[in-house]
Amino acid sequence: MLRIACPYCGERDYIEFLYAGDAAREMPALSDTDIDRWTDFVFFRDDPKGEHAEYWQHQHGCRQWLKVIRDTVTHRVISVTPAIEAGLQADEDKVEVA
Amino acid sequence: MADALSALASVYDAGPVGVTRATPGVTLQERPARNLVQLSGWPENFDTICDRIAALLGIRVPVDCLTVTTHDDLSIFRVGPMRLWFVSDTNSTRLSEFLGTLEAKDGVVTEINHSRTVLRIRGPEARTVLNRGLPIDLENGAFPEHVFVQSVIHHIPVLVHRLASPDDTVFDVYVPREYARSFWEWLINAAEPLGGQVLEVC
Ligand SMILES: [Zn+2]
Numbered sequence: 001m002l003r004i005a006c007p008y009c010g011e012r013d014y015i016e017f018l019y020a021g022d023a024a025r026e027m028p029a030l031s032d033t034d035i036d037r038w039t040d041f042v043f044f045r046d047d048p049k050g051e052h053a054e055y056w057q058h059q060h061g062c063r064q065w066l067k068v069i070r071d072t073v074t075h076r077v078i079s080v081t082p083a084i085e086a087g088l089q090a091d092e093d094k095v096e097v098a
Numbered sequence: 099m100a101d102a103l104s105a106l107a108s109v110y111d112a113g114p115v116g117v118t119r120a121t122p123g124v125t126l127q128e129r130p131a132r133n134l135v136q137l138s139g140w141p142e143n144f145d146t147i148c149d150r151i152a153a154l155l156g157i158r159v160p161v162d163c164l165t166v167t168t169h170d171d172l173s174i175f176r177v178g179p180m181r182l183w184f185v186s187d188t189n190s191t192r193l194s195e196f197l198g199t200l201e202a203k204d205g206v207v208t209e210i211n212h213s214r215t216v217l218r219i220r221g222p223e224a225r226t227v228l229n230r231g232l233p234i235d236l237e238n239g240a241f242p243e244h245v246f247v248q249s250v251i252h253h254i255p256v257l258v259h260r261l262a263s264p265d266d267t268v269f270d271v272y273v274p275r276e277y278a279r280s281f282w283e284w285l286i287n288a289a290e291p292l293g294g295q296v297l298e299v300c
Contacts, residue, residue: 008163008179009247013233016250060250062163062178082179 002075007082008062020055022046023067023086049073055083104130104299105215105278112298116290123223123292126285128299129270133189134211135197139180139204147204151182154196166244166259175246177257183210215278217285218300220268223292228269230288232258252284 002014022045028037049072056066065083070076104110106128114122139147148159157169160176167174172190175183184193197207219227225236231251235241246259257272273281286294 010164012249015233016248060255061248063181064178 002070002077004056004058004066004068004077005080006058006061006064006066007080008064009058012058012061016058016060017066018057018059020057020065023053023055023083051078102130102212104128105275106282109279109282110296110299112296115286115294115296117293119293122221122295124219124221124227124289124294125297126289126294127218127220127297129216129218130299131187132211132214132216133184133186133193134209134214134272135184135193136177136208136210137182137184137197137200138178138206138208139182141180143204144180147200150199151196154199155192164245164247166246168244175257175259177248213275214272215275215281217271217273217282218268219271219285220263220266222267223289223294224267224269226292227285227288227294228258228271231284232256234258236260252281254281254284256281 003011004014004017005011024046025041028034028041032038052070052072054068054070056068058064058066067081067083067086069078069080071078110128115126137147151174152158155169155172157167157172157174159174159182160167163176163178165176170190171188172184172186172193175185177183184190186193200207228251229236232249234247234249241247241260243260243262246257248255248257250256254273254277259270259272261268261270271281286296
């Protein structure tokens with residue numbers, strides 16, 4: 001049984017949540033015209049054994065979007081962050097790189 | 099004004115349910131006359147709005163999505179980090195006055211009282227009945243009075259609120275109106291083996 005600790009509501013059963021896909025992939029810039037990069041982004045997913053970053057929505061709870069790190073072998077949930085914070089952090093990281 | 103019609107009108111039958119006991123294990127009752135307003139705020143000024151609520155309504159906005167704060171018959175549920183429900187049995191003038199002061203930049207106000215069916219579930223077996231479908235620990239330590247959760251029963255999203263009561267266990271369950279019939283059917287089935295009583299709509 002998968003249990004996810006929502007930062008707002010506490011630890012809950014997975015049936016309250018909606019799985020919303022791979023959180024590791026990065027969208028190409030809208031000005032990017034490279035067909036391979038777009039094909040890769042739209043159609044292809046890694047299938048890692050072990051830690052995986054994914055989006056979940058607490059659909060029947062606070063309705064917030066969450067970024068969850070889950071072990072695909074054991075189903076252990078390693079971390080849960082509000083997606084809005086994870087997104088801001090990613091933006092900051094990008095600025096630092098630039 | 100036209101009266102709202104209960105979603106359960108055609109199936110609601112006051113009387114005993116399932117096995118007979120000296121006192122019913124659980125009583126079930128629809129509570130139609132609620133006022134329910136949702137306020138969705140914006141990240142820039144939500145804290146300021148919470149301060150205004152405290153000042154104008156005399157109710158502190160809960161810091162978490164678990165505790166209900168109440169003053170007179172007006173309660174606030176924080177159903178999301180920046181989303182509040184105001185619930186009262188009567189038309190609260192203070193609430194309408196406060197909502198009247200809000201502008202678009204302060205948040206979005208939606209009246210949702212017709213969108214929910216509210217059921218009061220009470221008695222020694224109330225927890226057992228709910229836990230036949232609700233994946234939440236309802237014991238005193240985990241789920242004390244004045245606490246609520248949003249979860250799911252029978253694939254139906256519900257908000258379950260534990261009310262204060264010195265001598266028994268009382269929950270109000272908010273069910274989306276479009277699923278109220280289905281939820282009611284589930285509830286009656288869950289109550290049958292424990293001995294229930296459907297009370298007249300209050
Ligand atoms: Zn949540």
